[in-house]
Amino acid sequence: xxxxxxxxxxxxxxxxxxxxxxxxxxxxxxxxxxxxxxxxxxxxxxxxxxxxxxxxxxxxxxxxxxxxxxxxxxxxxxxxxxxxxxxxxxxxxxxxxxxxxxxxxxxxxxxxxxxxxxxxxxxxxxxxxxxxxxxxxxxxxxxxxxxxxxxxxxxxxxxxxxxxxxxxxxxxxxxxxxxxxxxxxxxxxxxxxxxxxxxxxxxxxxxxxxxxxxxxxxxxxxxxxxxxxxxxxxxxxxxxxxxxxxxxxxxxxxxxxxxxxxxxxxxxxxxxxxxxxxxxxxxxxxxxxxxxxxxxxxxxxxxxxxxxxxxxxxxxxxxxxxxxxxxxxxxxxxxxxxxxxxxxxxxxx
Amino acid sequence: xxxxxxxxxxxxxxxxxxxxxxxxxxxxxxxxxxxxxxxxxxxxxxxxxxxxxxxxxxxxxxxxxxxxxxxxxxxxx
Numbered sequence: 408x409x410x411x412x413x414x415x416x417x418x419x420x421x422x423x424x425x426x427x428x429x430x431x432x433x434x435x436x437x438x439x440x441x442x443x444x445x446x447x448x449x450x451x452x453x454x455x456x457x458x459x460x461x462x463x464x465x466x467x468x469x470x471x472x473x474x475x476x477x478x479x480x481x482x483x484x485x486x487x488x489x490x491x492x493x494x495x496x497x498x499x500x501x502x503x504x505x506x507x508x509x510x511x512x513x514x515x516x517x518x519x520x521x522x523x524x525x526x527x528x529x530x531x532x533x534x535x536x537x538x539x540x541x542x543x544x545x546x547x548x549x550x551x552x553x554x555x556x557x558x559x560x561x562x563x564x565x566x567x568x569x570x571x572x573x574x575x576x577x578x579x580x581x582x583x584x585x586x587x588x589x590x591x592x593x594x595x596x597x598x599x600x601x602x603x604x605x606x607x608x609x610x611x612x613x614x615x616x617x618x619x620x621x622x623x624x625x626x627x628x629x630x631x632x633x634x635x636x637x638x639x640x641x642x643x644x645x646x647x648x649x650x651x652x653x654x655x656x657x658x659x660x661x662x663x664x665x666x667x668x669x670x671x672x673x674x675x676x677x678x679x680x681x682x683x684x685x686x687x688x689x690x691x692x693x694x695x696x697x698x699x700x701x702x703x704x705x706x707x708x709x710x711x712x713x714x715x716x717x718x719x720x721x722x723x724x725x726x727x728x729x730x731x732x733x734x735x736x737x738x739x740x741x742x743x744x745x746x747x748x749x750x751x752x753x754x755x756x
Numbered sequence: 757x758x759x760x761x762x763x764x765x766x767x768x769x770x771x772x773x774x775x776x777x778x779x780x781x782x783x784x785x786x787x788x789x790x791x792x793x794x795x796x797x798x799x800x801x802x803x804x805x806x807x808x809x810x811x812x813x814x815x816x817x818x819x820x821x822x823x824x825x826x827x828x829x830x831x832x833x
Contacts (some may be wrong), residue, residue, distance in 0.1 A: 419792035420793060421796065423800075424796040427797050
């Protein structure tokens with residue numbers, strides 16, 4: 408009657424915390440300032456805006472852009488971890504299932520790092536220990552010698568069963584894409600299974616995840632189209648469980664022979680308006696950036712629809728992830744000498 | 757007649773008790789979420805303790821209404 412059973416989750420507490428955290432995120436003005444700075448100046452600026460502790464902790468071991476990139480990821484992992492530990496009940500379950508995507512990310516980083524011959528420290532720089540696997544578990548994975556051992560150990564740690572055909576395809580081709588595609592599909596499958604659709608906030612979360620899958624699929628289709636790949640081969644990479652783009656529409660989009668021919672099929676989707684110009688001019692980079700902007704707006708809209716649910720928490724996580732992506736993009740762009748306007752176009756604000 | 761008078765007084769006393777008790781219960785239910793959110797917000801920003809405290813006591817006003825009704829009922833007895 409009073410909602411005091413531990414199962415329901417402490418929505419009011421956690422949502423108030425993430426809303427307070429969200430108010431401290433960087434805005435357009437901050438990004439404009441950073442665009443005018445050099446990498447050391449950006450490092451100093453972010454030290455004063457919430458990343459100070461991580462920058463100081465890591466300053467002894469790293470410097471320059473490496474320090475900045477590692478500190479931003481480390482800070483993000485710490486913030487996500489604190490949100491997870493402060494939530495309880497079904498809220499904890501949903502946040503935890505959502506954060507599992509970072510386990511998938513970390514496994515991809517480790518496998519890719521190993522295949523490119525990176526050392527343990529090099530791999531560690533790109534890890535985000537925000538999922539269920541902590542720094543110790545990730546170190547254990549890095550210390551393993553072969554890909555087979557890493558995949559088997561990851562499966563044991565996260566209870567993911569890698570199908571024999573996926574492993575066989577990977578062994579035969581040596582293409583990590585086989586493993587990565589399976590991991591992405593498996594993540595969304597487990598995420599949707601972990602949500603109990605009996606309450607309205609949970610159903611809203613399911614809808615939101617469905618929209619995210621739609622956008623990921625659309626992005627994949629666009630990228631493959633740009634490479635001249637269409638038909639059955641595209642369908643192999645599609646994640647099932649989208650909300651608005653069903654199997655028939657996916658097949659239509661996949662079979663379109665060029666990016667231009669996707670235009671007429673895509674016009675019925677809600678996110679079409681935001682990316683129409685980019686699609687018409689054939690600019691894939693702008694189209695992907697438009698999709699990300701739409702994703703952020705969608706998360707904001709969903710969080711206003713039902714304030715006492717998991718959506719404001721996810722909304723904050725998406726904004727935080729975007730902030731880190733923007734900081735890294737400005738730093739990398741500045742480091743490699745890109746002009747300000749190009750970097751600004753790449754940012755999702 | 758005396759018997760009827762006693763029942764009437766008893767009912768007024770029960771009514772006064774219910775007015776305070778039920779409003780207290782309602783305020784408690786309201787404060788549950790307000791309090792949790794206030795603690796969450798203070799954790800992130802201790803500077804807003806005063807504001808959070810004010811929001812925290814707003815549901816208490818309903819108990820004051822209940823108390824006033826109870827007092828009126830008892831004194832009108």
